[in-house]
Amino acid sequence: MRLNxxxxxxxxxxxxxxxxxxxxxxxxxxxxLVLDAKGPVVAEFMSYGCTHxxxxxxxxxxxxxxxxxxxxxxxxxxxxxxxxxxxYQVQGTPTLIMFLDGRERARVEGPNPTVSTVLSAVTKPxxx
Amino acid sequence: xxxxxxxxxxxxxLLFNDExxxxxxxxxxxxxxxxxxxxxxxxxxxxxxxxPEALLALNNDLDIWDAxxxxxxxxxxxxxxxxxxxxxxxxxxLPSTRWFARCFAVNILGFRPFQRVLDLGYDALSDIRPVFxxxxxxxxSPWLRPIAWVTQRVRVLFGGAQGSPHSAHFTGINTx
Numbered sequence: 091m092r093l094n095x096x097x098x099x100x101x102x103x104x105x106x107x108x109x110x111x112x113x114x115x116x117x118x119x120x121x122x123l124v125l126d127a128k129g130p131v132v133a134e135f136m137s138y139g140c141t142h143x144x145x146x147x148x149x150x151x152x153x154x155x156x157x158x159x160x161x162x163x164x165x166x167x168x169x170x171x172x173x174x175x176x177x178y179q180v181q182g183t184p185t186l187i188m189f190l191d192g193r194e195r196a197r198v199e200g201p202n203p204t205v206s207t208v209l210s211a212v213t214k215p216x217x218x
Numbered sequence: 219x220x221x222x223x224x225x226x227x228x229x230x231x232l233l234f235n236d237e238x239x240x241x242x243x244x245x246x247x248x249x250x251x252x253x254x255x256x257x258x259x260x261x262x263x264x265x266x267x268x269x270p271e272a273l274l275a276l277n278n279d280l281d282i283w284d285a286x287x288x289x290x291x292x293x294x295x296x297x298x299x300x301x302x303x304x305x306x307x308x309x310x311x312l313p314s315t316r317w318f319a320r321c322f323a324v325n326i327l328g329f330r331p332f333q334r335v336l337d338l339g340y341d342a343l344s345d346i347r348p349v350f351x352x353x354x355x356x357x358x359s360p361w362l363r364p365i366a367w368v369t370q371r372v373r374v375l376f377g378g379a380q381g382s383p384h385s386a387h388f389t390g391i392n393t394x
Contacts, residue, residue, distance in 0.1 A: 138268060139237040139286045147283065169237065170268045 111154035115164045117171050123164060125192040130161045130216045135178070135185040137169040143184045145203045153208045161212065188215040229262050230299075231276065231292040232308060233285050236265035240347045251312045260311045288344070302337030 112134070115123050124131050134150060136143040154163040168175040168183060178187060178194075186208075187197045196215035201207050229252075234245040245263045252261040266273070270282040277292055284290070284300075291304035299307050309319035321332040349366045 137237070138266070138270075138282050139235055141287075144283045144287065167268050 111151050111158065111163065113162075113164050115166055117174055120166070120171075120174060123162075124189055127162065127189070128191060130195075131189045132161060132163045132212045133187045133189065134163065134165045135168050135175060135180045135187065136165055136183045137167055139169065140183045142200060142203070146184050146201070146208070149203050149205055149208050152205055153212060156205075156209060157212060161216070163212065186211055188212060190216060228294050229260055230294060230307065230311065231262045231264050232304075233264055233266050233273075233290045233292065235286055236267070238347060240343075248308060248312070251314050254313060260313070261308060289340070302333060302340045305340050306333060306336055 113123070115133070120133075124133055134143075134146075136146070138144075150163060157163070166174055168180060174180075180187075182199060184201070185197060185199045186201065188195045188211075198211040201211050232245065232248060235241040245265075248261055249259070249263050252259045252263075254260055266282065266285045268282075273280045273282050273285060277296065277298060279298065280290065280292070288301050289304045291299040291307050293299060293307075306319060306322040309315040309322070312319075322330065322336060324330060324332055349369050
């Protein structure tokens with residue numbers, strides 16, 4: 091839906107729709123918050139110009155609230171953190187990479203933007 | 219207060235998607251057209267960028283996802299115009315186009331026909347941006363995909379780039 095002149099208050103923006111459950115990590119904080127973290131961490135490689143990431147945002151916020159505090163979901167903006175995107179061979183956005191104790195366990199590229207799909211994607215790799 | 223400072227304070231800020239080649243070209247044209255004198259511009263262009271907080275500092279209601287979704291013009295009085303209304307305001311502010319931009323205000327019994335045409339034109343341009351190589355505008359609509367495919371092949375044939383893999387966006391059907 092495209093908006094004209096006055097923003098429709100009934101249409102919430104992804105980042106305003108709920109409390110921000112997803113922390114943005116940078117190359118400076120990636121090691122501390124992802125690689126050195128104990129337990130499962132999900133990193134979403136995204137960019138704000140990506141329409142599919144926009145669709146995913148409220149879903150991921152909801153899922154982040156559901157899996158917290160057992161799992162942490164963070165976002166990596168590949169438009170800024172290109173080196174991280176290269177080093178993790180991210181081919182497009184959104185890409186979810188599941189880390190357990192700093193090691194990649196699984197990844198999902200362009201998941202269907204439904205709560206059940208995303209919830210399954212970010213929890214199943216840690217059940218094995 | 220200098221004339222430049224006064225002018226810049228009264229100039230609206232046009233936010234454009236700096237990841238989109240089409241948007242960059244339009245912003246460049248606006249910048250060129252908005253220059254009323256050396257160092258003086260009737261519109262300030264600003265890339266949206268990647269910092270949500272920086273945008274909120276410009277306007278408390280400005281959301282970065284919305285900014286990428288549709289064109290935003292931040293008015294000096296603190297209001298925002300978006301979509302076709304923002305386009306009309308930009309055209310009103312440019313010296314070379316303000317003469318015909320008056321038509322967008324024509325109101326016939328509550329209906330603004332020229333503004334409606336501009337709204338539709340903006341929506342159409344927004345939809346076809348991926349065909350012109352905008353990697354950040356999402357996947358083309360299904361009816362546009364064959365055209366996008368041909369355009370991409372022609373571009374590669376003539377030595378153009380295929381696009382950065384890191385600006386590719388998945389469509390939601392690529393679950394692995």
